[in-house]
Amino acid sequence: MDSLVEFISAPTFWVAIVLLFVLKKGVHFVPQNRGYVIYRMGKYTRTLSSGLNWIIPFFDSIAADRNLKEQTLLVPHQSAITKDNVALMIDGVLFIKVIDAAAATNNITDYKLATTQLAMTSMRNAIGTMELDECFQNRAAINAEIQKAMLEATQPWGIIVLRFELLEITIPASIKEDMERQMSAERQKRSAILTAEGEKAAAIAKAEGHKAAIVLEAEAAREQQVLAAKASKESQILEAEGKAAAITLVATAEAGALKTVGEAAATADGRIAVNFSLAQGAIDAHKAIAKESTVVLSDGKTGDNIGNTVAQALAVSSTINLR
Numbered sequence: 001m002d003s004l005v006e007f008i009s010a011p012t013f014w015v016a017i018v019l020l021f022v023l024k025k026g027v028h029f030v031p032q033n034r035g036y037v038i039y040r041m042g043k044y045t046r047t048l049s050s051g052l053n054w055i056i057p058f059f060d061s062i063a064a065d066r067n068l069k070e071q072t073l074l075v076p077h078q079s080a081i082t083k084d085n086v087a088l089m090i091d092g093v094l095f096i097k098v099i100d101a102a103a104a105t106n107n108i109t110d111y112k113l114a115t116t117q118l119a120m121t122s123m124r125n126a127i128g129t130m131e132l133d134e135c136f137q138n139r140a141a142i143n144a145e146i147q148k149a150m151l152e153a154t155q156p157w158g159i160i161v162l163r164f165e166l167l168e169i170t171i172p173a174s175i176k177e178d179m180e181r182q183m184s185a186e187r188q189k190r191s192a193i194l195t196a197e198g199e200k201a202a203a204i205a206k207a208e209g210h211k212a213a214i215v216l217e218a219e220a221a222r223e224q225q226v227l228a229a230k231a232s233k234e235s236q237i238l239e240a241e242g243k244a245a246a247i248t249l250v251a252t253a254e255a256g257a258l259k260t261v262g263e264a265a266a267t268a269d270g271r272i273a274v275n276f277s278l279a280q281g282a283i284d285a286h287k288a289i290a291k292e293s294t295v296v297l298s299d300g301k302t303g304d305n306i307g308n309t310v311a312q313a314l315a316v317s318s319t320i321n322l323r
Contacts, residue, residue, distance in 0.1 A: 025057035035101030037064040047101045066101035070162060073112060075119045077170075080127035082135060088127060089170035092146075094119050095162040096154070103158025111157050118153055119164065122146040132175070139166050 029052055030036050036048035040060045048055075048062075055062075073094040080088050096115055098104050104111045126145045127135060135142065143164050150161040171179070 022057050026054050028053045033068045035066040035068050036062050037101050037105045039063040044106055064105040066098050066104055068098050070095060070097045073116050075116055078120050080124045082127055082132050084131045086132045086175055090123055091168055092166045094164050097160050097162055098158060099160050100158030108157045111159055118150055122149045
């Protein structure tokens with residue numbers, strides 16, 4: 001017990017206590033993506049980066065601990081008037097990053113509040129340069145314009161604006177109703193146009209089909225006519241060939257008969273037979289004439305000719321019988 005009291009009362013103990021206190025005040029472990037702003041006797045000296053760092057106790061102090069990660073700031077609802085005098089309620093989200101911890105501490109009191117207020121002003125300015133339809137159609141252009149305006153303004157603060165996004169654009173109820181009626185009319189217009197185009201396409205297809213059917217029918221009729229003409233031509237050719245063959249046969253037969261008659265007529269008996277045949281034919285002709293009419297006109301010599309013809313025929317018949 002006495003030894004412990006002596007150790008505590010010894011100067012070495014107090015020197016060790018002072019050294020530990022000084023070491024605790026001077027050594028700092030800075031986390032990743034953090035920046036410690038150091039003031040020496042109230043004046044900025046340096047910024048501590050991540051890792052093990054040493055400052056002079058009692059002279060140096062940590063004035064600010066800045067987050068160097070990407071940060072998200074919500075821009076609250078606010079009113080903005082478009083170029084065509086429509087009041088809108090808009091809000092957005094802002095993505096920023098501290099790239100200079102010293103500037104974010106020394107050049108601005110509250111960089112988050114200042115950046116948010118600047119975003120609200122930039123939003124109103126951007127919306128005021130566009131009409132209502134453009135605000136809905138060109139949200140990407142609005143975001144880019146706001147980001148560009150803020151990049152220039154936040155550069156002295158050691159802040160970089162990574163991007164800005166509009167979250168919501170709220171329009172008045174009356175404007176919303178007008179837009180809904182306009183959209184409904186536009187949809188009806190598109191529907192009518194599509195219906196008309198469909199009917200037009202159907203009519204064109206029907207007409208083309210009818211035209212194709214007529215062409216096919218005409219081609220089929222023409223083919224049938226060609227086939228019929230060919231068949232008629234072949235039939236006529238065959239008929240003509242048949243007639244020619246028949247005429248040839250008849251002529252051949254008549255020629256043969258005439259030849260036979262001629263050969264027979266060259267003899268004495270043949271001449272008698274020819275005369276007999278002629279006389280018989282004359283008698284038959286007179287019989288036919290008499291049968292057709294009760295009155296037979298004659299030149300006065302016909303009776304003699306008939307009698308002579310009959311006499312000759314009887315004489316020829318008697319001669320043939322005698323033989």
